[in-house]
Amino acid sequence: MLTEPIGVLVMAYGTPRSLAEVEPYYTHIRHGRKPTPALLDNLIERYRAIGGVSPLNDITSAQASGIEHRLNRFGPGTFKVYLGMKHASPFIADAVVQMARDGIRHAVSLVLAPHYSTMSVKTYQKEADDKAAELGIPSFVHVDSWHLEPLFIDLLADRVKTALKAFAPDAKVRVLFSAHSLPERILSLGDPYPQQLRETGDTVAKQIGLTNYSFAWQSAGRTDEKWLGPDILNVLRELHDGGEDNVVVCPAGFVSDHLEVLYDVDIECQATAQELGMHLTRTESLNADPRFLDMLSAVVLRRAEDLSGSGQ
Ligand SMILES: CC1=C(CCC(=O)O)c2cc3nc(cc4[nH]c(cc5[nH]c(cc1n2)c(C)c5CCC(=O)O)c(CCC(=O)O)c4C)C(CCC(=O)O)=C3C
Numbered sequence: 646m647l648t649e650p651i652g653v654l655v656m657a658y659g660t661p662r663s664l665a666e667v668e669p670y671y672t673h674i675r676h677g678r679k680p681t682p683a684l685l686d687n688l689i690e691r692y693r694a695i696g697g698v699s700p701l702n703d704i705t706s707a708q709a710s711g712i713e714h715r716l717n718r719f720g721p722g723t724f725k726v727y728l729g730m731k732h733a734s735p736f737i738a739d740a741v742v743q744m745a746r747d748g749i750r751h752a753v754s755l756v757l758a759p760h761y762s763t764m765s766v767k768t769y770q771k772e773a774d775d776k777a778a779e780l781g782i783p784s785f786v787h788v789d790s791w792h793l794e795p796l797f798i799d800l801l802a803d804r805v806k807t808a809l810k811a812f813a814p815d816a817k818v819r820v821l822f823s824a825h826s827l828p829e830r831i832l833s834l835g836d837p838y839p840q841q842l843r844e845t846g847d848t849v850a851k852q853i854g855l856t857n858y859s860f861a862w863q864s865a866g867r868t869d870e871k872w873l874g875p876d877i878l879n880v881l882r883e884l885h886d887g888g889e890d891n892v893v894v895c896p897a898g899f900v901s902d903h904l905e906v907l908y909d910v911d912i913e914c915q916a917t918a919q920e921l922g923m924h925l926t927r928t929e930s931l932n933a934d935p936r937f938l939d940m941l942s943a944v945v946l947r948r949a950e951d952l953s954g955s956g957q
């Protein structure tokens with residue numbers, strides 16, 4: 646192991662801290678273009694519907710500090726965790742500046758999302774690497790994805806089993822593994838994202854002997870482009886038309902309770918299900934589950950071994 650502290654840059658999407666911050670946050674997501682009043686009102690209404698602010702900031706912070714605590718179990722001060730957000734402060738670049746100030750020379754990056762995409766994880770990594778290059782500090786060793794980590798699979802498998810208990814033992818129940826949709830053009834780029842979601846779902850299903858399951862995309866952006874389908878709301882309608890009215894949604898692409906889970910699944914999918922007379926539940930989010938943080942810190946530790954191995 647290295648003798649000086651290893652920096653760990655934990656990256657996440659970020660969320661506004663108050664309703665007043667929704668406009669600058671949305672403008673940042675839109676690469677500096679202000680949203681129209683209608684788009685802004687619509688987003689504010691969604692945050693209002695989940696209680697005004699998203700619990701995401703608190704959960705992300707708890708995840709980062711839980712990872713740091715675990716990494717330092719065997720040697721206090723061996724690792725220093727920095728939190729950097731894509732669209733909210735502290736931004737990824739702020740965290741990298743702090744790492745440089747602290748004299749960190751060896752660092753691992755981890756994105757709090759299981760599946761790799763050129764439009765998500767890669768953009769986080771690029772932001773970190775660009776800032777490191779600008780500051781003249783060594784680049785990061787990245788964790789690209791952890792969608793097949795055995796402990797991640799175990800956690801989802803347990804959650805699916807628990808969710809299925811809401812139904813009669815002999816009921817026919819469809820499990821829908823979902824993730825955030827992305828523009829369909831990622832397909833022509835050979836992006837691994839859709840395949841990785843499928844691998845997560847297939848592996849969970851195999852582990853618990855689940856046969857009635859499929860995949861759906863949720864939370865597609867409000868843009869003119871075509872987004873990956875099938876959209877989860879259409880999948881619910883099709884299931885109902887085919888005589889299947891029992892559904893467990895497992896939002897496997899997300900790790901925390903936030904807008905896409907608390908609004909898009911718990912309010913929007915639930916409303917469609919009710920309208921159709923379907924029975925829908927979802928798996929509990931991973932949040933700061935100790936077993937989840939054990940898993941993430943083990944993944945970081947493994948990657949940190951590559952740092953010393955590569956002689957950096
Ligand atoms: C792949 C992916 C993940 C999962 C991986 C990861 O976690 O990185 C994710 C997570 C999240 N997305 C979030 C929020 C939003 N995403 C938006 C818009 C967009 N998301 C995109 C992608 C993703 N997003 C994309 C391609 C857009 C279009 C604009 C663009 O090209 O960038 C918009 C704009 C309005 C709207 O479309 O609703 C909002 C408000 C929150 C925080 C929720 C909270 O505050 O609780 C979280 C965790």
Ligand SMILES: [Fe+2]
Pocket residue numbers: 825
């Ligand atoms: Fe998003």
